[in-house]
Amino acid sequence: MARELPAGMAEAIAAQVVRYALLLDCDYVENDVQVTVRAWTGTDVLSFEGYDWQGLGRFLGFNKVQETGDLSARGLEIRLAGVAASDIASTLAAVRTKLPGRIRLAALDADYQVIGAKTLFRGRLSVPRIKDAGEKCTASMLYEHEGIDLDRPREWRFTDEHQRLLYPDDTSLRFIAGLIDAEVIFGRR
Secondary structure, three states, rough: OOOOOOHHHHHHHHHOOEEEEEEEEEEEEOOOOEEEEEOOOOOEEEEEEEEEEEEEEEHHHOOOOOOOOOOOOEEEHHHHHHHEEHHHHHHHHHHHOOOEEEEEEEEEEOOEEEEEEEEEEEEEEEEEEEEEOEEEEEEEEEEEHHHHHHHHOOOOOHHHHHHHHHHOOOOOOOOOOOOOOOOOOOOOO
């Protein structure tokens, strides 16, 4: 299956010198407000899409993004090394499962400005982990691919209560509960 690249990326990849970076944007909770962290694998601040992306360089790591021919959903682990032991409590308090995260491959020009970016992975936080090694720790976040939702059962019923959650003024299913034990006879005179 052919994949299209954003404008400018094909030329950047075909160039003699290829400059690229991985971009991470993921959500967490701070003071009961959902905010987005934007980081990249460089060292300086990178401006892209109207946001400043913080360079985490060698402290930011990913496992291999896997794509298969079948419809299986593969997860991704994002690692942040060098977390101070004193920051562990606030890190664990900020992460929430099921919040979104995304990894993109970005092509850069000679001035290290983004030419284009392609999404490699999109998912939701599954499990945060902390490996304590004394003064410095490693935080890792396991993300489930968004395709994992295809395997989850749908917990929705055709009841008046569920219908009113979506449409509070809709009364079309108000008689459904009374039809459970109703005997309906067709074809008699």
